[in-house]
Amino acid sequence: MRLLEASPKQRGQETEQKDAVVVAGIEAVCEPSPQLMMPPLNFAMVDDGIFRSGLPAAANFRFLLSLSLRSIVYLCPEPYPEENARFLGRAGIKLHHFGIQGQKEPVVNIPEETIREALKVILDVRNHPLLIHCKRGKHRTGCVVGCLRKLQKWRLSSVFDEYHHFAAAKARKTDQRFMELFDTSSLLQFSASQC
């Protein structure tokens, strides 16, 4: 994004140049209307340099380029889809892979230590701009962003409001319990040392 730092006109030119030089070959997998942007499913800006979404499809690659991403934090256990991995390679985006099993209530076991490790990467501004995503951008991404909001000292009801905003009818009480119990103290220290 960052539309307003360079004008859309200027940015259009820059992006086209960048596309041509840095990510030659991506054109072929982009949608038929190359001028228009299509953010991934459940896309949103979380904070300066931090975005969230579901799994990007080829149709979203042009949009992702406009974010000038340095890293992706991927939260599913499955290998990164081949087409997406090729896109990352061409665009020079580093993949941070934290495999968290997709789960269904009532047996939901969210690995706290993995979430903590993912948050360390997210807190490190050297990895920004950064996109956090799982498959649908609801539960795993929702939990990670919820823990980040606790670090930002958001009231729990506001953390849950945001979680519901993305999970909608698929919201899980177990995810909310996880976010409530998540202890941010060790990350506060980590964040302070990285910034």
Added chain:
Amino acid sequence: MRLLEASPKQRGQETEQKDAVVVAGIEAVCEPSPQLMMPPLNFAMVDDGIFRSGLPAAANFRFLLSLSLRSIVYLCPEPYPEENARFLGRAGIKLHHFGIQGQKEPVVNIPEETIREALKVILDVRNHPLLIHCKRGKHRTGCVVGCLRKLQKWRLSSVFDEYHHFAAAKARKTDQRFMELFDTSSLLQFSASQC
């Protein structure tokens, strides 16, 4: 926000100092748990330096301070609520007031010229960081952000997805038609001259 530029620890100290010096008197109208942040209804980050929400309540003032806002773009015809106006005065936030009547379908008449004037303020980075809000952060704010997304060359289906994300069950076909027909060309030029 901008949690990750200064550590939460550092920021907490800075914010407390700022609160004490710049906005003395705000404590009295804040919620009982002053350490925790409560974003306004339907709050989200739109882009670098641009936020959206419903009408902030006193309980949200501490959170708004953390955004270091320079301006607010208010989209309702009613005078700005007295308590909010006092907060803006104390915090040194400039109010840009564009009165757009709240409407109900089927008779919805969105004043295109007013939306265009609001967008000029929003596009001007000298006004950032900036919060756009109406009453509930759904229709008027949704239309303005939708037009901004068109400027950012988002595909119309993505613009509508985002609009629906906030308007949910209250989404209006008339708003979508307005966004579809809105001509961004004059603003592209304006945006280029400001940035």
